[in-house]
Amino acid sequence: MKRRDFIKAFFACLIIGHDAPEIFAKEVRKLSGHQVMDNDSYVKDYLNKMRNFNRPHPNDICLGKKDLLLLDSTVSRLKRLQRTVGYGNFHLLSVDDAIKTARTYSRIGRFPKPELEFMENIFSTDAARYGFADVKPLPGFTDKIDKRASKKVHGTGHYLYCGAPLETYQKIKKELGDNVILTSGVRGIVKQFLLFLNKTVRNNGNLSLASRSLAPPGYSFHGIGDFDVGQVNFGVANFTGRFTTTEVYHDLISMGYAQFRYPQDNMLGVRFEPWHIKLNKTVT
Numbered sequence: 001m002k003r004r005d006f007i008k009a010f011f012a013c014l015i016i017g018h019d020a021p022e023i024f025a026k027e028v029r030k031l032s033g034h035q036v037m038d039n040d041s042y043v044k045d046y047l048n049k050m051r052n053f054n055r056p057h058p059n060d061i062c063l064g065k066k067d068l069l070l071l072d073s074t075v076s077r078l079k080r081l082q083r084t085v086g087y088g089n090f091h092l093l094s095v096d097d098a099i100k101t102a103r104t105y106s107r108i109g110r111f112p113k114p115e116l117e118f119m120e121n122i123f124s125t126d127a128a129r130y131g132f133a134d135v136k137p138l139p140g141f142t143d144k145i146d147k148r149a150s151k152k153v154h155g156t157g158h159y160l161y162c163g164a165p166l167e168t169y170q171k172i173k174k175e176l177g178d179n180v181i182l183t184s185g186v187r188g189i190v191k192q193f194l195l196f197l198n199k200t201v202r203n204n205g206n207l208s209l210a211s212r213s214l215a216p217p218g219y220s221f222h223g224i225g226d227f228d229v230g231q232v233n234f235g236v237a238n239f240t241g242r243f244t245t246t247e248v249y250h251d252l253i254s255m256g257y258a259q260f261r262y263p264q265d266n267m268l269g270v271r272f273e274p275w276h277i278k279l280n281k282t283v284t
């Protein structure tokens with residue numbers, strides 16, 4: 001998206017936010033018409049927001065009270081579901097699989113109608129309204145991951161699509177050696193729901209803040225081929241700015257694998273993600 005178009009979309013989003021339904025009922029602060037910033041001030045404010053992605057911003061969009069309760073219960077149910085089906089399998093689960101499995105196991109409990117409606121509402125809302133401006137590679141709520149088209153990568157708990165994603169990872173592994181590890185591969189809509197909503201729960205329902213570091217469900221390119229890599233034994237620091245200090249990061253740059261989906265100062269509403277490998281040829 002060109003900078004001018006993005007700015008247009010941004011202002012449109014604030015206007016829509018004013019008369020939006022319950023999901024946008026609570027904005028931390030609304031900009032009224034006469035408070036609209038000029039383009040340069042907007043870009044400066046935007047870049048500052050992205051560099052401090054984990055802090056709430058005055059124009060962030062948050063869930064309303066009613067949705068906060070549904071958010072809590074949905075995240076708890078998704079966590080019980082993940083524990084029941086196993087961390088690895090959970091990556092490939094579709095919404096239909098989730099509903100069916102939850103109905104089968106009393107320790108998960110079936111999804112009540114309001115939770116399903118809440119999830120559908122989150123899914124169908126244009127994420128640009130709360131600041132995430134990238135495209136939606138998995139546009140259907142019940143879109144499925146083709147399990148036969150992916151392969152579990154030994155010792156990681158993650159899957160990669162066969163073809164370009166798996167071949168690229170194998171090439172990276174061959175060239176960088178044992179130092180590099182797959183930290184996240186294929187993620188279906190249910191896994192992305194848990195990641196995104198869990199981040200939203202931990203930030204008092206702030207959808208904008210959550211979407212600066214996690215793509216909303218349907219919007220993740222992990223659904224069609226992208227993957228994350230890290231340095232062995234670097235733990236969660238692999239998903240922080242500290243990753244740029246590692247040997248793996250420097251090797252990725254020098255060997256030409258550094259085609260990042262979300263580069264520094266991108267205008268997509270997403271923080272810099274130096275660990276996220278963009279596949280030019282994605283799986284559809």
Ligand SMILES: [Zn+2]
Pocket residue numbers: 184222226227228275276277
């Ligand atoms: Zn990623």
